[in-house]
Amino acid sequence: MVAVASWFVLAAIAVILVLVLYYFPLALWIRTMAAGVPLSIGALIRMRVIGVPAGLIVANLVRSRKSGLSLTVDQLQSHVLSGGDVENVTLAMIAAQRAQIPLEWQRAAAIDLAGRNVLEALQNFVTPKVIETPVFQGVAQNGIQLNVKARITVRSSLDRYVGGAGEPTIVARVGEGVVSAVGAAIDHKEVLEYPDRISRAVLAKGLDAGTAFEIVSIDIADVDVGKNIGAELQTSQAEADRRIAQAKAAERQYAALAAEQEMKAETQRMRAKVVEAEATIPVALAEAFRSGNLGVMDYYRMNNLKADTEMRGAIGQGALEPAPAAPLK
Helix, strand or coil, rough: CCCHHHHHHHHHHHHHHHHHHHHHHHHHHHHHEEEEECCCHHHHHHHHHCCCCCHHHHHHHHHHHHHCCCHHHHHHHHHHCEEEEEEEECCCCCCCHHCCCCCCCCHHHHHHCCCCHHHHHHHHHCEEEEEECCCCCECCCCCCCEEEEEEEEEECCCCCCCCEEEEEHHHHHHHHEEEEHHHHCCCCCHHHHCCHHHHHHHHHCCCCEECEEEEEEEEEEEEEEEEEEEHHHHHHHHHHHHHHHHHHHHHHHHHHCCCCCCCCHHHHHHHHHHHHHHHHHHHHHHHHHCCCCCCHHHHHHHHHHHHHHHHHHHHHCCCCCCCCCCCCC
């Protein structure tokens, strides 16, 4: 029984020793002591228990303390538990201190948790970033198209980096300003001669409002002459006017043809009425003979008058031609 109890005690001591060695980060504790940033054994064991990577916390704590930053273990732990990149934020804080840029831990942590690279934002603040724009096409008032390419120099605005618009918004606003400035020029030669007018006009509009950047400068990299939009529009307008005129002429032609056909139909109707009226003449003449209202001599005189009228009409129309001479026998 004594031997069994002894073995039980030894097993319990072994289990406790394994647990102590597992939860007791001896190497980290020695490292903090050597770096002059001592942490209690309880603090290191608590990190292991709550699932915080103690090595990461200790490394960044030592880095910040040696750089002169007064970061606390609770700040580093809370940022790790929030899902942030504690190493990136610590490096950004050190860089801001060295560059004498006012940057608080809360702001740096908020930028990191917002999904943006706080170290890159700080680097862009110290060294402004150059954004190459695509080619913007504007048309001057004389109808000449200009192709403009610009370079935008921006610097990060740490106060607006959380919630501020990004680079695509800057590029879109600059493009709108370039097109507006080119459109305000009376002659495209003015823009070619003084391209800095575009830069000044665009910068005066405050295009960086509500963005995560501050526009330092806008430089016109290239200006090329494009199409003659005014001439193309005038050509298109002339072609449209020509087609409209052709359509109206065709309409008038069809209307004239319709009127002509209508006149021909009316003439045929009148001729039909004349033929119908002439068909009643013999009946009227017979009735006049029977009633004694018309004599034979009257009838002959009427026929002579009719023949004379037809002959005069033929002469007036030039249809009466001399009869050909009889051949000699």
